[in-house]
Amino acid sequence: MAYDMKMDKHKMVVVEGSYAVAHAVKTCRPNVISAYPITPQTHIVEDLSQFMADGEIPNCEYINVESEFSALSALVGSSAVGARSYSATTSQGLELMHEVLFNVAGMRMPIVMTVANRAVSAPINIWNDQQDSISQRDTGWIQLYAENTQEISDMTAQAFKISEDKDIMMPCMTCMDGFILSHVYEPLVLLEQDITDEFLPPFRPDRILDPRNPMTFGAFADPNFYTEFRYQQEQAMQNALKKIEDVASEFYDMYGRHFGGLIDEYRTEDADIIIMAMGSIIGTIKDVIDRLREKNVRIGLLKVRAFRPFPAQAIMNVVRDAKVVVVLDKNISLGMNAGALFIETKSVLYNTDIHVPVIGYMIGQGGRDIPMSTIEKIIADAEEVMRSGIRTESQFTDLKEELI
């Protein structure tokens, strides 16, 4: 299906990315918001706090908590009683939530949380990479990555709809690159209240915590039962593969905007070289592709929007006829000398009839700038791989050897 974006210029406003997210959350009519400040996420909860003070979010409780651990724990309670629950965090804050992330997923609570992606300490660094959310990939949260501020705003409504689906009931992290998206002012269409009320029905879970009808939530499961709960979670993730696509299409039908489902493609039809990446780097890559296409380099982009569940089949379909796949990762799995998207892309191609070489680059760590020239250098490497095979499978990008 071809998507023809119908952006209505009269509806566009210039706002900060964090404001767009906060506005989208407001539009989704949350019942409980927990807030703990951490750069570069803070503007989101500050804007929500302002909305609360102005009486713009009816039937909602805004809870100031004393840590990120509490921020998410508070939402475990609120989600259990049937409240649409939201928080936002990043970096060390997300890592502090680690234990609770598993609980939320295991208790099947469709909490939505924005992660303003930031590097992790030490050394302390407040700038963007995606190590924080990537490090939480096994917690059972759906993870979506946005390319620009319009997408992260729209993704918020999609995330609630995906997560609250009865066949899924899993939490969702919507990830936006810290500063690059959270603090940038761009023109966009704020999430429309009238359409959203139709798109996103009220949250009505089958079972709620209610003193009039006491239930146990997150009960003890001994070895006779535990495996089956884990299996159900995996099934829910598999159900989400289709739901993410369906919700993106439904969103397009109602709002006229589409940034991909599980993945998105750009000029991939006849591409020999496919670049894979997630997040705000997508815009830079598209510009590089346009420039190189003028020089007849057959190159296309595979934007990965859903990292969990991992869109194995969708990726296979795109890279099947490529001659080389280049994966850019704003993270590293230490001890593998490789980024997560690279590792997992390679893993889903093994045991198939697709034998395309895959090379990986760890890029933009701790917010290091990624100029077009760096992407062009990587593509020159990829052309060399097409000619003479892989020399280096995975490597750091723009490493300053003189500092070491």
Add this chain to the structure above:
Amino acid sequence: MKIVPGAICEAGTSRVNKTGGWRTFKPVYDYDKCIKCKLCELLCPDSSVRPKEDGYFEFDYNYCKGCGICANECPKSAITMVLEEK
């Protein structure tokens, strides 16, 4: 039996697990000292202190884990923790 996603079930199902076996010390009352203040009943984290008809209390050893909070908090030292002998 079918499991429900999120491990949601009826309340009170943990009663089938008699967890008193975890205990090392057990609390014992000296009713001559007890003033029926109810602190032990209120503070027991496992609802294992039960009121009796005469206003005194007794322990439900099926679930008491011997944490000793009741003995520690009793204003009259009417509760003693005694080593369990199996």
